Amino acid sequence: MRVLVIGRGGREHALVWKLAQSPRVDRLFCAPGNAGTAMQAENVPIEFTPNDFDRLIRFAKKERVGLVVIGPEEPLAHGLTDAMQKERLRVFGPTKNAAQLEASKVFAKNLMRQADVPTAEFRTFDHPQPARLYIESREYPLVVKADGLAAGKGVIVCSTRQEALNAIDRIMIREEFGAAVGRQVVVEKRLEGQELSLFSLVSGRTILPLPPTQDHKAVYDGDQGPNTGGMGAYCPAPIATPELLQQIEEQVLVPTVSAMKHVRMSFKGLLFTGLMLTSQGPRVLEYNVRFGDPETQPLLMRLKSDLLDLLEAVVDETLGEIDESRIEWDPRPAVCVVLCSQGYPGPYVKGRVIQGLEDVGRMTDVQVFHAGTRREGDVILTDGGRVLGVTALGDTLADAKRRAYEAVSRISFLGMHYRKDIADKALLPPPAPPPPTPPALEAL
Ligand code: AMP
Ligand code: GLY
Numbered sequence: 001m002r003v004l005v006i007g008r009g010g011r012e013h014a015l016v017w018k019l020a021q022s023p024r025v026d027r028l029f030c031a032p033g034n035a036g037t038a039m040q041a042e043n044v045p046i047e048f049t050p051n052d053f054d055r056l057i058r059f060a061k062k063e064r065v066g067l068v069v070i071g072p073e074e075p076l077a078h079g080l081t082d083a084m085q086k087e088r089l090r091v092f093g094p095t096k097n098a099a100q101l102e103a104s105k106v107f108a109k110n111l112m113r114q115a116d117v118p119t120a121e122f123r124t125f126d127h128p129q130p131a132r133l134y135i136e137s138r139e140y141p142l143v144v145k146a147d148g149l150a151a152g153k154g155v156i157v158c159s160t161r162q163e164a165l166n167a168i169d170r171i172m173i174r175e176e177f178g179a180a181v182g183r184q185v186v187v188e189k190r191l192e193g194q195e196l197s198l199f200s201l202v203s204g205r206t207i208l209p210l211p212p213t214q215d216h217k218a219v220y221d222g223d224q225g226p227n228t229g230g231m232g233a234y235c236p237a238p239i240a241t242p243e244l245l246q247q248i249e250e251q252v253l254v255p256t257v258s259a260m261k262h263v264r265m266s267f268k269g270l271l272f273t274g275l276m277l278t279s280q281g282p283r284v285l286e287y288n289v290r291f292g293d294p295e296t297q298p299l300l301m302r303l304k305s306d307l308l309d310l311l312e313a314v315v316d317e318t319l320g321e322i323d324e325s326r327i328e329w330d331p332r333p334a335v336c337v338v339l340c341s342q343g344y345p346g347p348y349v350k351g352r353v354i355q356g357l358e359d360v361g362r363m364t365d366v367q368v369f370h371a372g373t374r375r376e377g378d379v380i381l382t383d384g385g386r387v388l389g390v391t392a393l394g395d396t397l398a399d400a401k402r403r404a405y406e407a408v409s410r411i412s413f414l415g416m417h418y419r420k421d422i423a424d425k426a427l428l429p430p431p432a433p434p435p436p437t438p439p440a441l442e443a444l
Helices: 010-019 054-062 073-077 080-086 105-115 128-137 161-173 242-262 296-302 307-315 357-361 397-408 439-443
Strands: 002-007 027-032 067-070 122-125 142-146 155-157 185-189 194-203 206-209 218-220 224-227 232-235 269-278 281-288 334-340 366-370 373-376 379-382 386-393
Touching: 002 010, 002 054, 010 027, 010 296, 010 307, 010 366, 010 386, 027 054, 054 080, 067 080, 067 307, 073 080, 105 122, 105 185, 105 242, 105 281, 122 128, 128 161, 128 185, 142 161, 155 161, 161 185, 194 242, 194 307, 206 242, 232 296, 232 397, 242 269, 242 281, 296 334, 296 366, 296 386, 334 397, 357 366, 366 397, 386 397
Parallel strands: 002 027, 002 067
Antiparallel strands: 122 185, 142 155, 142 185, 194 206, 194 269, 218 224, 232 334, 269 281, 334 386, 366 386, 373 379
16 A cells, blocks of 8 residues: 655654554655655655645545545645545544644633543633733642644743733733634633543544653743754653543544534544543643654654554544454653754754764664754754654663664754653653742741
């Protein structure tokens, strides 16, 4: 079968790398891909743009592609699945309607409310003034979210009331994330706890959760600094015990999937639930309608079964026939460390020469997934904010971390930065709570 993967990031390189191992894949394309995907697939120089599906569709038909796998959220939100299905192409990825779970935070929160899915207390607004009044009346820290897709930047986690008021201005008045994106906002209670990324294959009524992973959103060690697309991940996440996963399946996954069916937007594809594990139980922070990045990198490093079988079972609605216990996972954990360009997540520099990739290529059970890279002659250059995802398996999580950082130490490019503490949440005891303020001082 011929398979076309759409996208150009670390997630797509991991998908391509894994699909290339399938004995049933005889030609693999990636549009537009990066220097990494070019090692296992044929890169096709077609960029997705919201008003031009035709070039991708024509390419897929001309090459008799048997399965299209859409990596990023943007084409899904714009209805590339629907357009391709109309042309009788087989597509892995939800329809435009179902993709609203990610593309509209207002839609997602209303669905959670309807389906009684545990999430942060919230209100939605389409005018700034009532949003401000609501913020003034809250006694706890808030998070303000622009409704539409904003490349992960439209969520503002606030510590003070003033920050939340400023967030309303930024989203609704100054329209920093775009006019349509900021037409509505969600204002919700800020939750505390560890985050968990849980991916499930979903088709019809069948839900097949994959091993749990944990991302690291903030740019600096110790979760400091602004949020990024993700600075590193590990799989499995030991915090997600079988009991917790069972609870999430019952309280979150089943009601979400049935509610989508009920509103005639049946979900077919990969449902990513971003959860906060609070002291009161798991709460949904967000849904995504695609594989996560970088979580997919350590996840697929551990998958031994054929990924094509799983993706096709979703598309053909035969997922229910797959025996979960027959899906083979490497028992060893995997850790992925993301190497970033100088300046990221702000404006960053591109075009720097990357060194050390061949050296790391000789290490066993280490895979460097490319994100923002391109080849120019014999050299590989940086070409994005997140550049590489250095991923390693190890006998234990500590060992996987050590091996990932060993590989990282062999790679360099000017201005490269990365977090040094990926997986520490699962390896180190939690930090002691701050000592209580003595009553005498409080009185002062
Ligand atoms: P979202 O796109 O909704 O997942 O938000 C992106 C990131 O913002 C999440 O991964 C969290 O780190 C943070 N976040 C979102 N909602 C909340 C919340 N209610 N409380 C605390 N942090 C949040
Ligand atoms: N790593 C989070 C995401 O893919 O959205």
